[in-house]
Amino acid sequence: MPRGERPLDVGDSPLLKFAADLRSLRDKAGGYSYRQLGARAHYSATTLSDAAGGRKLPTLAVTLAYVRACEGDVAEWEDRWHRVAAEVLPTPQPAADEGHPPYAGLAAYGTEDAEWFFGRDHVLEDLEKRIAARRFVAVFGASGAGKSSLLRAGLVPRRADRTTVTTPSERGFTVTDLDQDLLIVDQFEELFTLCPDPDQRAAFIDALLTAECRVVVGVRADFYGHCAQHPALVKAITDGQLLLGPMGPEELRQVIMQPAVKANCTVETALVSRLIADATGQAGVLPLLSHALLETWRRRRGTTLTLAGYEAAGGIQHAIAQTAERTFTSLEKQQRALARQVFLRLTALGDGTEDTKRRLPRAELDDDVDVDVVLDRLAHARLLTLDRDTVEISHEALIRSWPRLRNWLSTDRDGLRTMRQLTEAAATWDSLDRDPDALYRGSRLDTALEWTTRDGVRTSTTERDFLKASQDARNEQRRRDHRQTRRLRQLVALLLVLLLFAGSAVVLAIRAQKQAAQERNLSVARLVANEAQSKRATDRRTANQLIIAAYQLSHTDDLRDQVLSFHASTSADLVSRSVFPTGPATGPDGTALPNARVPVPADDHVFRRLGGFLTPRNTVTSLVVTDSQQAFATTAESPDAQIWDITDARSPVLAHTFKQPLIHAAFSPDGQTLVTVESPALVRLWDASNPYQPVLRGTITTHPRAVNAIVFSPVGGTTLATIDNQSTVRLWDIANPAEPRQVGELDDGQDVTTAALDRDSTTIAVAGRSGTIRLWDLRANPWNPTRLADFDAHRDRVTAMGFRRDGAALASAGKDGTVRMWDLASRQHPTQRGRISGNTDSIYAVGFGDAPDWVITASADGTSRSWEFNLDLAIANMCETVGQPLTPDEWRRNFNGIPYSPPCS
Structure with a gap:
């Protein structure tokens, strides 16, 4: 390690961390020696070594x-560098005899500073001409453009007449x-940020516009739109604005230059060039420039303002933040918390505009020694301006330039809005001699109390009072409400005791009457249902209405199922026909076929079944x-296993005859794949894109037992389930028919003759001769599925099942002569939605139509049948065909004692 450098220890200062990171930067660049680095940087090796030594902060140029x-x-x-400089470089203390600084810093130039105000002669001449020509003139400019200094230190000294300078808040928003x-x-x-009353704002503007004297207003440019909301003000400033x-x-x-000359100082030429380059064309830069010059003057070398002093002060971009950060961190912990609250109270939040400074009455802050110390330190650093009764931020540039305040x-x-509202409400309450009617209540109190519990929040004495x-008033109101409620409860309890004896008899009588009516209605309903069954074959009109x-x-499940x-x-029964106008058809696994329609007769009669024009031994x-x-x-x-073209059901065409006997044959839902079972365990996969000439694509020869049934996944048909004669279900991926592979297996130890997969093949339903349906979850491990539920579905063998497209329902058909629909909203606890009795012989597939309660079955004789589980729709369809409603006489014969209310009237 070069001489002068030292390793970084835990707890090292920001300066040592800065130096260590400079050394790390040299290492990452290739580990140059300081002699090599000096040749590249044009500084001596010693200077660069000292820069990374950590004993003092190098200059910005060297860094x-x-x-x-x-x-x-x-x-x-x-x-x-600027952040470290703010922490480690000493703050120059003003000398006792230094006199008046030549620069104002963040504060605006006042009337008393006119001799130090330079640079706006041409603008002032233009402004005086406008004032002479018009009674009302508005000066617009960005925050930091120098409006206040122009008006106070530039315009006022030029006027020989009586001139008053004020602000809206100083006037109390009245003129x-x-x-x-x-x-x-x-x-x-x-007027827009601090005055909440729109009527008071309008009155203030009207008073200015109608005043007999001449008026000049200084307005921040981003409030131009606010001025446009007052028509008379728009008219006044249309030709009278600068x-x-x-x-x-x-x-x-x-x-x-001019303030420095006046103070008998000189400014380095390099510094002048740098300042002009940094400030030219920058809106709102004047307070930043003035503050940087003030800090540079404090770091002058003799009587010369230097570029090095400017850089040490942080320059235009960093001087304010550097001064604010150094002043803030020099405070004690409790004082820093106070300073934070002071700055937050001195800032008015913008609504569609930038945040602005706010003049704060000194009374809003606690009369506390620490508060006085904080205000004095911040004012000494020119961050705040203190008057006799008010406090304000010296310039809004501080709000924009100090990262900690912006955060x-x-x-x-x-x-912050809650704080501002609380401050105003507390001040109003105090000004009204603490009138109880001005206290917070309800949600406003809750919001304010919640805000006071947050970290770093500090309220004033008036706000705490x-x-x-407000809390005491609310608690007292609650006590009064509680006492009143308790008295009411006691009275109600007494009345209840008195009413209990009389009411008990009434309730028991009503309950008994209701129970008797329900039992009577159920008895009558079941007798009528029996009568309806007896009339089904001879008088369907009456049977349906009954x-x-x-x-x-009586809304019971068994009566619902009978309807x-x-x-x-x-x-x-419906059969295929040459045109398919409505409804989805079902595939071999009971799902709706893509782009298919249930065959519906075009005429008023039903076409012949397939068995009528195929040889009797053939089954679909x-x-x-x-x-x-x-x-x-x-x-x-x-x-003679065969494929038939039944596009025209009246004239079916033999498309293909297989050369070998088949045990099973089934199309995939998209019709692209045909699966056949030949010998007991030989499964073949055919490309059926041309059913007239199916092409063999693959074979499953690894099936250990005879295959009794095959089931496709409903979407795409890329998963195939086979059921063998020992009730084992195997899952096969046939996305590539040439290379089918087993991807799962289920052996639940019970009889399985049929199965169904949901649309994404994550759930499988299996059933057999016992009539029980079992649901299994395949997602986690299809080789070891998880049982979801089993339930008694039919009283005899289940012949076919199918999931609804959304997987929320399952339909099943059984040898017990019923088709049933199951609600799978909870797959662990399926519930029966309906049971329809009918002919279920030879059903090989079950699926759902376009409507969620419409089930369709396909039978081996070539017919399809729809089963409507939507009770309201079923009743509406039946009523459309009954013709004449039940007459009063027919009603009395069947519903004696029940008010006349025919269902299809």
């Missing part, structure tokens, strides 16, 4: 040369006593409709 030689980020290291020739209203934006822009190079030269303001703006009085009325009389069954019995094992609206069916009965 940046070191960083450039090591190819570091110059802008980042310049910011870092009276205008006995002068010229009234200057500085910081006119206070926009104060940034100073030009020559004006800046006067601002820099305070951005962290909790809602909290206000909140305590079963509907029975259900409406659904009656409706299903009116739906004839699957049906698919292609994207081109062609329909195909498979028959697998030995020895």
Whole structure:
């Protein structure tokens, strides 16, 4: 390690950390020797070694040369140098006999500073001409453009007449006593930031516009839109406004040089050039420039202001932040908390505009020694301006330039608004002799109390008294409410005791009457249901109305299922036809087929079943409709397993005959793949994109037992489930038919003859001869699925099942002659949504239609049937066909004693 350098220890100062990081930068650049580094940086090796030694902070110029030689980020290291300088460089203390500083720092130039004010001669001449020509003139400019200094130190000394300078808040937002020739209203934006009453604002503006004297207002440029909200003010300033822009190079030269000359000082030429370069064209730069010059003057060498002193002060960009940060960190911990609250109270939050400074009455702050110390230290650093009764930030440039203050303001703006509202409410309460009617109540009190519990929050004595009085008032109101409530409860309890005896008898009678009515209605409803069953074959009009009325009389599950069954019995079997107008068709696994439609007759009759024009021994094992609206069916009965083109169901065409006997044959849902089972355990995969010429693509030869059933996944058909004669279900990935591979296996130890997969193949339902359905979760491990539920679904063998598209329902068909729908909102606890009795012989597939409660089944005889589980829709459909509603006589014969209310009237 070179002489002068030392290792970094835990707890080292910012200066030592800065030096250590410079050394790390040299190492990352290739470990140059200081002699090599000096040749690149154009500084001596000793100077660069000292810069990284950690004994003192190197100059900014040396630091940046070191960083450039090591190819570091110059802008980042310049910011870092200023931050370290703010912590380690001593603050120059003003000498006792130094006299009047030639620069004002953050504070605006006042009338008493006129002799030090330079650079605005041309603007002042223009302004005087405008004042002579018009009675009302507005001076607009960005914050920091020098409006206040122009009006106070520039315009006032030029006027020989009676001139008054004020601000809206100094006037209490009222205009009276205008006995002068010229009234200057500085910081006119206070009218919008500090005056909450729109009527008071309008009155203030009207008074200025109608005053007999001449008026000049200084307004921050970002409040131009606020001025435009007052029509009379718009008219007045349309031709009477002066926009104060940034100073030009020559004006800046006067601002820099003339005060120094007046103070018998000189300014280095390099510093003048640097200052003009840093400030030219920059809006709002004047307070930053003035503060940097003041800090540079304090660091002067003899009577000369130097570039080195300017850089040590932080320059235009960092001088304010450096001074503010150094002053803040020099305070004790409790004083820093007080300083934070002071700055937050001195800032008015902008609403669509920048945050602005706010003049604070001294009474708003506690009369405390620490508060006095904090104010004195901040004022001494020219960060605050103290008058006899008020405190304010010296310039809004501090709000923009000090990162710590910007962070305070951005962290909790809602909290700051709560603080401001609390301050105003407490002041109003105190001014009204602490009137109880002015206290906080309800949510406003809760919000204020919650804010006071946050870290770093400090309230004034008046605010604390206000909140305590608000809490005490609320607690007292609650005690009064509690006493009143208790008395009311006692009275109510007495009345309840008196009413209990009378009410008990009434309640028991009503309950008994209601129970009797329910039992009577149920008995009548079931008798009527039996009557409806007896009339189904001979008088469907009456039967349908009777079963509907029975259900409406007593809403039981068995009556609901009878209504659904009656409706299903009116739906004839449907077969494929040449045009497919409505509804989805079902695939071999019971899911709706893509781009397919349930075959619905175009005429008023039903076409013949497939068995009518195929040989009787043939049975359909699957049906698919292609994207081109062609329909195909498979028959697998030995020895002539075949594919049929049934696009025109009246004239089916034999598309393909297999050369070998098949046990099973089924299309995938998209019709692109055909799976056949030949010998007991031989499964073949065919490309069926042309059903007339299926092409063999792959074979599953590893199946250990005879295959009894095959099931496709409903979306894409890329997963195949096979069920063997020992009830084991195996899952196969057939995305590549040439290389099918097993991806899962389920053996739950019970009989399995049919299965169904949901759309993403994460859940499988299995069932068999017992009628029990079991749900298994395949997501975690398809080789060891997790049981979700098992439930008694049918009284006989389950023949087919199918999931709804959203996976929230399952439909099943059984040999017990029923089709059932199950709600799977909770897959651990399925519930039955409905049971429809009907012909379920030879059903090989179950699926859902377009509607969530519409189930469709496909049978081996080539027919499809729809089963409507939407009770309201079923009743509406049945009522459309009944014709004449039940007559009063028909009603009395079946519902004697029940008020006449025919269901289809």
